[in-house]
Amino acid sequence: MATSFSCSLQAILRPSHQISIALLSNPSSPSSVGLCSNFCPRIPSRFKSIPSQFSAKSSSSLSATPITSQIVSDTLKEVFPGRIGFLGVGIMGSPMAQNLIKAGCDVTVWNRTKSKCDPLLQIGAKYKPSPKEVASSCDITFSMLADPQSAVDVAYGENGAASGMTTGKGYVDVSTVDGATSKSIGEHIKATGALFLEAPVSGSKKPAEDGQLIFLTAGDQSLYERVAPLLDIMGKSRFYLGEVGNGAAMKLVVNMVMGSMMASFSEGLLLSEKVGLDPNVLIEVVSQGAIGAPMYSTKGPSMVKAAYPTAFPLKHQQKDLRLALGLAETVSQSTPIAAAANELYKVAKSLNLGDQDFSAVIEALKAKLQE
Ligand SMILES: NC(=O)C1=CN([C@@H]2O[C@H](COP(=O)(O)OP(=O)(O)OC[C@H]3O[C@@H](n4cnc5c(N)ncnc54)[C@H](OP(=O)(O)O)[C@@H]3O)[C@@H](O)[C@H]2O)C=CC1
Numbered sequence: 198m199a200t201s202f203s204c205s206l207q208a209i210l211r212p213s214h215q216i217s218i219a220l221l222s223n224p225s226s227p228s229s230v231g232l233c234s235n236f237c238p239r240i241p242s243r244f245k246s247i248p249s250q251f252s253a254k255s256s257s258s259l260s261a262t263p264i265t266s267q268i269v270s271d272t273l274k275e276v277f278p279g280r281i282g283f284l285g286v287g288i289m290g291s292p293m294a295q296n297l298i299k300a301g302c303d304v305t306v307w308n309r310t311k312s313k314c315d316p317l318l319q320i321g322a323k324y325k326p327s328p329k330e331v332a333s334s335c336d337i338t339f340s341m342l343a344d345p346q347s348a349v350d351v352a353y354g355e356n357g358a359a360s361g362m363t364t365g366k367g368y369v370d371v372s373t374v375d376g377a378t379s380k381s382i383g384e385h386i387k388a389t390g391a392l393f394l395e396a397p398v399s400g401s402k403k404p405a406e407d408g409q410l411i412f413l414t415a416g417d418q419s420l421y422e423r424v425a426p427l428l429d430i431m432g433k434s435r436f437y438l439g440e441v442g443n444g445a446a447m448k449l450v451v452n453m454v455m456g457s458m459m460a461s462f463s464e465g466l467l468l469s470e471k472v473g474l475d476p477n478v479l480i481e482v483v484s485q486g487a488i489g490a491p492m493y494s495t496k497g498p499s500m501v502k503a504a505y506p507t508a509f510p511l512k513h514q515q516k517d518l519r520l521a522l523g524l525a526e527t528v529s530q531s532t533p534i535a536a537a538a539n540e541l542y543k544v545a546k547s548l549n550l551g552d553q554d555f556s557a558v559i560e561a562l563k564a565k566l567q568e
């Protein structure tokens with residue numbers, strides 16, 4: 198399977214990308230591990246080079262489009278002939294599954310709150326009433342759950358995916374969890390004879406809609422190669438990082454930095470206002486300098502208006518800081534800045550801001566100023 202897939206994938210890549218993929222598919226090559234661990238640059242699949250009206254990246258709306266054209270379906274079936282399951286269609290899971298459907302994949306969905314599946318069913322997804330039934334009817338099952346507990350429940354709780362897995366199938370968990378949780382899920386999946394890949398994503402709601410996520414994968418390398426065309430539909434790049442736990446760790450470090458950046462930015466916005474500056478000008482100055490980051494220019498203007506439309510729920514950012522602090526604890530590393538940021542997000546959660554965007558952490562600072 199992996200060999201025939203590799204041939205198909207090589208056939209659809211530009212010449213400049215062929216060498217790294219060829220090495221990926223040859224584990225005996227001394228350079229293969231080094232290259233696999235490296236950033237795999239944007240690898241356009243044939244889906245990305247087809248005319249824009251058929252492109253999975255052409256629309257972020259959840260309406261049906263001509264994307265299910267026979268041309269696209271036939272192309273996709275060459276590189277991924279299987280059935281795909283998707284468990285958890287919240288803010289991230291829904292657009293990710295949507296992009297797979299739009300690219301012509303055969304997708305079966307499940308969500309704890311069934312009504313969230315409806316828009317996907319309208320554009321061609323199938324539905325099964327439990328993770329077990331999704332896993333048993335699909336070749337590859339993705340899961341995108343809120344936190345470690347829900348990821349475990351869905352993977353190997355009652356009627357969980359593991360009870361529907363068998364040899365030849367694959368389970369790809371794209372939720373943000375800690376390494377220990379991911380390893381435990383991996384062990385339960387592998388005990389069924391199936392393969393496991395952790396693949397948390399960097400990038401939020403809009404990149405998920407636009408198929409521009411960054412996958413941080415680790416685990417079974419043959420499964421990584423098998424699902425690569427699917428990751429390329431949902432994302433702009435992918436990293437293979439080796440053993441299960443490394444993808445989770447990379448994701449937690451990134452989100453630890455992000456959570457601290459947002460807390461610090463919030464302090465700056467409030468301070469600028471207090472000393473009589475226009476915070477909108479601060480955002481402009483920041484965006485032009487060395488510390489400019491898309492996060493500041495996209496979220497800053499609405500933060501000034503005290504509006505926090507949810508892309509990344511604050512409760513998940515606090516969960517990630519908590520898990521990152523746990524990760525640091527395992528290697529006795531001091532992380533005082535992340536610890537302080539975590540406290541601020543906890544205050545924000547206690548102010549009932551957990552379901553708002555994580556930029557609402559600025560409200561916790563405002564509350565502190567009033568104290
Ligand atoms: N939003 C973002 O910008 C990003 C989020 N992430 C990570 O992706 C994951 C999902 O995030 P996001 O989509 O934003 O979150 P949502 O809160 O929108 O979705 C969470 C999903 O988990 C399900 N769920 C929660 N608890 C349980 C449970 N006990 N049993 C079964 N299912 C459950 C929800 O089901 P239900 O609909 O029934 O509540 C929903 O499908 C999180 O780990 C998050 O940290 C990663 C990158 C970016």
Ligand SMILES: O=CCCC(=O)O
Pocket residue numbers: 373398399400401452509
């Ligand atoms: O986990 C959420 C990450 C959000 C982002 O990368 O913008």
